[in-house]
Amino acid sequence: MISRRQFLQATAAASVIASASGLGPLGRAAAQQRLSQADISRFDALGRLTILHITDVHAQLMPVYFREPSVNLGVGEANGKPPHLTDKEFRAHFNVAAGSADAYALTSDDFVSLAKNYGRMGGMDRIATLVKAVRAERGDDNVLLLDGGDTWQGSWTSLKTNGQDMVDVQTALKIDAMSSHWEFTLGHERVKEIAEKAPFAFLAQNVRSLEWQEPVFEARKIFERGGAKVSVIGQALPRTAVANPRWMFPDWEFGIREDDIQKQVDESRAAGADVVVLLSHNGFDVDRKLASRVKGIDVILTAHTHDAMPGVLKVGETILIASGSHGKFLSRLDLDIRDKRVAGYRYKLMPVFSDAIAADADMKTLVEKIRAPFAADLSRELARTDSLLYRRGNFNGTFDDLICDAMRSERDAEISLSPGFRWGGTLVPGDAITFEALANATAMTYPNCYRTEMTGEQLHAVLEDVADNIFHPDPYFQGGGDMVRVGGMGYSMDVSKPVNQRISGMTELKTGKPIEAARKYVVAGWASVNQNTEGPPIWDVVEKYLARVKTVRLEPNTSVIVTGA
């Protein structure tokens, strides 16, 4: 941990380096910024109630680099609207200065030089510091801490402890309630076990038993905070059974269940709630639509799509909050409640700059204790990277290019497919690729790297199916993550077209020849939702590849041509 003083010195030094190395105006401007814990947590309090929101931590106990997307297209009504803005458009909309700390945290361009200046973000010990500071300022009885889910998956320690590491952290943070998605990939028995034992509420109004359509979890809970009754309704990812292996929770059904949310809202009001909060894992565009159709929700705490917005978005009377991912941000929303309604609000997306925020000693100790048994694996250096390795973005990321290269090489395949997950950290040029870094991009409970044959026609159908899950103009029909990443093959996509008309120009990159519809290609991939998928875990495949290449150098991927956006 760098102290604040050291941080300032480091920043000053970076400033010199920046000008000396000709990083340009962005690098210099960035390096001239000054940041402190006080700047990050400074807030002009309003009313008595504070809601804190953290989401999509993906089991990141430690600070990480996480590059926000440079491509994040909105379709239909979401086209060109926040959060579907990147870089310059994003900064213009939210009035963020290029090269500033906020620009580094929220946008992707100039990431490498800004990362050098501003350092890693997140870390549960830093988040604990911010949470404790808000509780101390406002009083425990006035603060509600809500976790939007995707908390128990995404690291080696969470995989090895079946999510127990994160449950212990959530318990220590004293979260009040959580929502869910990747949690279900621990299997139904484990989820039930945690939900029943945990000191926080596991809320999911939209999970039903398949046979009898009975609720599986508590739908909502009323908390008395800040002199108000706050009803929190939980919503799991509606597409969990489609996006992830249904066989891991075979007796459960999901869905949006809009009418049931309305019922929960109405029942909350009837039970005397002053404020109704949807702790959602729907994804931003689904929540935007839902807010226009379900009446009486005061606040939707969005998740799933990993969007971070430094301001709220209002749909009618409903406030939508987007708190980012990987522990990069903690949202604070103060509500002024008068006459059983929200009379005013004030919001801040607090960026968790790990070099500016002191570590909370108790949480630091807990995190060290969790990691200790896995220290040798976590620190093992597999290779080094000369390139920026990142995943997040609609079409491709260099970390996925690496994984796709590894699969084609180690599994002797012509074409490789890697799922468009939104989780996984970023490495900057010069970084060691440790096993921990690899696990942060791959750790999950169905990691087998399969090898199979598919015809060109079948590959086309797969790309069309996944594309429709992202770019269906009605968000209620969207299914999961970003576009599947493809190795060894290029293609064009017209985002504006309907299903089965978006993908064209599929080309084998090695030969430059068009993919033939009837020919069979050897395909490797991982994270199949099929039960009993055979093959080594993906991290073994990538580790073997890295042991051979030793240094990763990746050219920018230009094999996907996108139009119609």
Add this chain to the structure above:
Amino acid sequence: MPSMLRDGSRRDVLAAGGLAALAALLAPRMALADEKAVEAEIKKLYGEKKLESGRIKLDVPQIAENGLVVPINVEIESTMTADDYVKAVHVFADGNPQPGIVSYRFTPECGKAAAATRMRLAQTQNIVCVAEMSDGKLYSTKSEVKVTIGGCGG
């Protein structure tokens, strides 16, 4: 919505493994129905009579979680009295081997015209519901259910 009907490519993909999750639910190669087949079924029952919109609440998922057992709930707005009740409700699918899913018949004694069941869907397609009222009026609605390969989620 345009018809989602396609040739056999989809079924081949799903049987191929890899990302495929739904292989088990797909029928072996056989011809699938289309919009015209559904229209023909309705004509068989009611000739050229006009179909009006409204009164039907058709509840199907936007995306099927398991194409083998897709839940469907249907409810028709009616007082269900002797002089104004729902006589029959028919459900069709325009992308299954056979367009007919289920037909329900009601009497005023039913109290309300509501029914629920599960259906198997071979692919993304429209579910069409027709309700026949005691005065001879027909109501119709349709809703698309997406059957997806799945995976790659968030």
